[in-house]
Amino acid sequence: MDKQSTEKKVQPQYQGKIHQMQKALMARWMAELEQAAENHEPTACLLVAGSNLSMLLGCLGIHQVYPELNALQLAIRKQSLPYIQIAEERGYSTDVCSYVKADVGAFFDGNVSSLGTKLPQPTLVLSCFSGCNVYIKWFEHIAAYTGAPLYVIDVPFIRSGNDPCPEDIDYVVSQLKEVIGICEKMSGKKLDYDELRERLTYAREVERLWLEIKELTKNIPSPYDDYFDCITLMGPMVVFRGTREGVEFFQTAKKEFEERVRLKIGPLPEEKFRIVVESAPPYPYFRTFRDLFSKWGACAVGATYTTPQPPDFLHDPERPLESLAEYPIRIFTNRGLDQRYELLRRYVTERSADALIIHSVKSCRLFSVGHGDMREYFSKTLNIPTLMLESDLEDPRYFSEAQMKNRVDAFFEVLEHKKYLAGKAQAVREGQSGVS
Amino acid sequence: MDFDGLVAQCREILEEHPWQEIQRWKEKTGGKAAGYFPVYSPLELIYGNGMLPVGVMGGGNKIEIERADSYFGSFVCSIVKSTTELALRGELQLLDGIFFHSICDAARNLCYVFKRNFSSDRFVEYIHFPQNPSSPSAVVYLISELKRICHVLEEANGRRMSEENFKRSIHAYNENRALIQRLYKIKAESPHLLSTPEAYQLIRVGSALPPEEHSSILRTALEEIPKRRARPRDKIRVILEGSFCEQPPVELLEALDEAGCYIIDDDLLLGRRWFEREIPLDGDPIRALAESYIDRSRYSSVSHDWRRPRSERLIERARQAQATAVVFCIAKFCEPALLDYPLFKDALEREGIPHVMLEFEEKMWTFDKLRTEIETFVESILFD
Numbered sequence: 001m002d003k004q005s006t007e008k009k010v011q012p013q014y015q016g017k018i019h020q021m022q023k024a025l026m027a028r029w030m031a032e033l034e035q036a037a038e039n040h041e042p043t044a045c046l047l048v049a050g051s052n053l054s055m056l057l058g059c060l061g062i063h064q065v066y067p068e069l070n071a072l073q074l075a076i077r078k079q080s081l082p083y084i085q086i087a088e089e090r091g092y093s094t095d096v097c098s099y100v101k102a103d104v105g106a107f108f109d110g111n112v113s114s115l116g117t118k119l120p121q122p123t124l125v126l127s128c129f130s131g132c133n134v135y136i137k138w139f140e141h142i143a144a145y146t147g148a149p150l151y152v153i154d155v156p157f158i159r160s161g162n163d164p165c166p167e168d169i170d171y172v173v174s175q176l177k178e179v180i181g182i183c184e185k186m187s188g189k190k191l192d193y194d195e196l197r198e199r200l201t202y203a204r205e206v207e208r209l210w211l212e213i214k215e216l217t218k219n220i221p222s223p224y225d226d227y228f229d230c231i232t233l234m235g236p237m238v239v240f241r242g243t244r245e246g247v248e249f250f251q252t253a254k255k256e257f258e259e260r261v262r263l264k265i266g267p268l269p270e271e272k273f274r275i276v277v278e279s280a281p282p283y284p285y286f287r288t289f290r291d292l293f294s295k296w297g298a299c300a301v302g303a304t305y306t307t308p309q310p311p312d313f314l315h316d317p318e319r320p321l322e323s324l325a326e327y328p329i330r331i332f333t334n335r336g337l338d339q340r341y342e343l344l345r346r347y348v349t350e351r352s353a354d355a356l357i358i359h360s361v362k363s364c365r366l367f368s369v370g371h372g373d374m375r376e377y378f379s380k381t382l383n384i385p386t387l388m389l390e391s392d393l394e395d396p397r398y399f400s401e402a403q404m405k406n407r408v409d410a411f412f413e414v415l416e417h418k419k420y421l422a423g424k425a426q427a428v429r430e431g432q433s434g435v436s
Numbered sequence: 437m438d439f440d441g442l443v444a445q446c447r448e449i450l451e452e453h454p455w456q457e458i459q460r461w462k463e464k465t466g467g468k469a470a471g472y473f474p475v476y477s478p479l480e481l482i483y484g485n486g487m488l489p490v491g492v493m494g495g496g497n498k499i500e501i502e503r504a505d506s507y508f509g510s511f512v513c514s515i516v517k518s519t520t521e522l523a524l525r526g527e528l529q530l531l532d533g534i535f536f537h538s539i540c541d542a543a544r545n546l547c548y549v550f551k552r553n554f555s556s557d558r559f560v561e562y563i564h565f566p567q568n569p570s571s572p573s574a575v576v577y578l579i580s581e582l583k584r585i586c587h588v589l590e591e592a593n594g595r596r597m598s599e600e601n602f603k604r605s606i607h608a609y610n611e612n613r614a615l616i617q618r619l620y621k622i623k624a625e626s627p628h629l630l631s632t633p634e635a636y637q638l639i640r641v642g643s644a645l646p647p648e649e650h651s652s653i654l655r656t657a658l659e660e661i662p663k664r665r666a667r668p669r670d671k672i673r674v675i676l677e678g679s680f681c682e683q684p685p686v687e688l689l690e691a692l693d694e695a696g697c698y699i700i701d702d703d704l705l706l707g708r709r710w711f712e713r714e715i716p717l718d719g720d721p722i723r724a725l726a727e728s729y730i731d732r733s734r735y736s737s738v739s740h741d742w743r744r745p746r747s748e749r750l751i752e753r754a755r756q757a758q759a760t761a762v763v764f765c766i767a768k769f770c771e772p773a774l775l776d777y778p779l780f781k782d783a784l785e786r787e788g789i790p791h792v793m794l795e796f797e798e799k800m801w802t803f804d805k806l807r808t809e810i811e812t813f814v815e816s817i818l819f820d
């Protein structure tokens with residue numbers, strides 16, 4: 001065995017410096033929130049899709065909590081089910097989005113985070129919903145339960161083409177101005193546009209780095225798993241986008257990954273398959289789910305879920321409000337399925353993937369409605385091997401490990417065989433053309 | 437024609453040959469037809485451009501879902517699947533275009549499935565209605581969206597929209613809504629004279645007819661109703677909530693009636709009654725339509741207006757109807773309705789208004805269990 005492959009074997013997945021940095025950043029943020037809760041400091045409930053508004057709120061000294069991140073953490077720590085059940089007892093149907101239920105349940109059970117820290121009560125509920133209609137209701141409920149004022153920023157869906165029309169941007173800008181008014185009143189501060197520009201400059205840098213990091217997955221092997229590992233990078237992206245720490249974090253990440261590219265180290269001992277993944281993972285079985293693919297040497301090189309940054313957009317300090325408005329419009333959840341198909345198709349072709357994996361999240365219609373059509377398009381029209389699996393992102397009751405394993409194994413067995421045949425055919429061709 | 441004959445005729449059209457009416461209209465006028473998925477669609481604009489708006493309300497309990505299942509996950513309401521099934525069977529052939537709206541994630545994704553699979557010989561368009569009516573900019577935005585739709589229609593129909601035709605169309609729908617309101621008034625004041633299944637069919641037939649033609653049916657109905665001989669029964673007054681999109685089978689409404697409920701008010705076919713007041717005819721019609729959407733529309737689970745929470749408006753509606761109870765009649769997997777339920781339930785409990793929750797599917801065809809459930813509920817109220 002040569003030296004390089006020994007090195008690979010001891011690197012089951014990346015555990016570099018950024019892993020520690022990520023933990024430290026997120027812990028710091030949680031501590032700040034706990035402090036905010038104790039001091040009853042102004043806090044806004046925010047959505048990940050509208051997380052760029054953290055820059056605006058940050059300038060006004062308003063903290064941000066993300067019910068989605070909390071729901072995610074609850075699921076990954078296997079704590080979500082009892083909370084889901086609390087919500088169901090309150091009248092939430094078994095068939096609605098389980099993220100909402102876990103969050104509502106946790107709220108009624110003391111509003112603590114998955115780490116047991118106290119979360120601040122929101123003084124403003126700010127819904128910037130980017131394509132998910134459930135978000136609107138979720139935040140309405142939070143507002144009803146906490147008594148905090150609600151502001152729904154209406155984000156027009158991109159109805160056709162790639163770009164939002166100017167009227168849509170104007171509409172969101174007008175609403176942002178109203179939000180600024182509300183926040184200024186709440187914090188007693190005036191928005192300092194210079195500070196906002198500074199934050200946007202950091203954001204632009206973070207986003208540029210993020211997109212460059214994403215491009216590294218074109219390398220063979222990919223230096224990290226763009227689905228399972230990339231989720232770790234999303235926390236800092238959401239919370240520290242407009243900060244110096246964010247820039248430092250992503251600079252370090254990029255360096256680490258570039259070094260791995262140089263050394264040809266991937267997250268797995270051997271990258272046998274390259275996959276693209278659609279939709280959110282089953283967080284309650286995150287590890288188990290990952291292992292199903294690692295076992296086959298399958299590394300994700302692209303995923304819709306880990307595309308919080310529209311590839312065609314960077315915040316622009318020269319157009320502060322306009323670019324703050326454009327971000328939630330341009331995010332992929334706010335675009336039609338046709339554009340999601342196109343994004344996935346590009347990931348598959350540009351990053352030389354062997355297959356598409358669709359994880360259809362039962363209780364999330366934003367992702368799952370139309371997944372059958374997507375499978376049809378990729379497997380029949382584009383001839384790309386496609387596997388569709390079904391479970392949930394938050395509710396452990398929908399995960400059947402044995403069934404999932406059978407399907408994944410059967411899929412990769414066929415894929416392996418195909419690769420083998422293709423390799424053989426290639427060898428024959430090369431033999432015939434005299435290439436040795 | 438007497439009232440019963442009229443209702444029977446509507447039922448026959450709806451069940452046996454809804455497309456014949458559309459075919460007849462197209463042949464007579466040489467015009468085009470544009471389908472619309474629930475809930476509200478700007479019919480005023482479609483008809484104003486000379487196209488026949490046709491309600492695409494799913495397949496009911498008369499079609500078997502065979503191929504559409506494979507397009508969607510398992511967690512989706514029936515109407516999304518049956519509408520796709522209709523398209524796959526070629527039953528939407530008469531439509532030269534179809535509109536979907538920002539009502540929920542399922543309907544939105546359905547629109548894009550339609551775009552990919554069924555748009556080669558028709559337009560498929562998605563309309564984003566404003567979800568923040570409290571912002572003054574919402575009207576400005578909606579005007580731009582309606583103008584965009586106007587262009588889509590003009591392009592598809594090859595004719596410019598005249599202000600005169602647009603106003604004539606608004607007038608026709610104002611009149612149509614006023615007549616529908618009169619039916620609801622009778623339902624509220626003398627529910628023994630007009631049952632909900634009857635009113636429902638009289639209104640639903642309008643989804644395949646031009647508004648003037650539909651209005652004339654309604655006028656005949658309104659003339660005939662007072663002649664009916666029926667006595668008030670010992671039933672409880674309820675309002676129905678949650679059937680704004682996928683429609684329950686008529687048999688389900690009949691079962692509710694038989695189980696002892698006078699349905700005083702409901703949200704069936706809500707798009708046909710979207711505006712609570714007339715759309716003004718003076719001034720710019722596009723602005724009038726946009727402003728009406730923001731300020732004169734009904735509350736519903738698919739539109740959001742935090743100036744007045746829906747729970748408040750449900751309570752108000754129940755009080756106005758002097759309803760004893762609220763019956764939630766919600767399509768399985770209908771997320772907007774299911775997610776509104778917990779807040780509605782809390783509000784009703786605070787106000788001491790009894791309620792019961794039923795889940796239905798448009799394709800269901802046995803109603804015995806449901807009838808028993810409702811009977812028990814009604815008895816618990818009557819003998820309380």
Ligand code: SF4
Nearest residue numbers: 097099132134364366
């Ligand atoms: S429906 Fe999907 S996108 Fe929306 S909140 Fe739930 S999990 Fe998130």
Ligand code: SF4
Nearest residue numbers: 513540681682770771
């Ligand atoms: S029935 Fe409900 S979930 Fe289904 S399309 Fe209509 S509004 Fe959406």
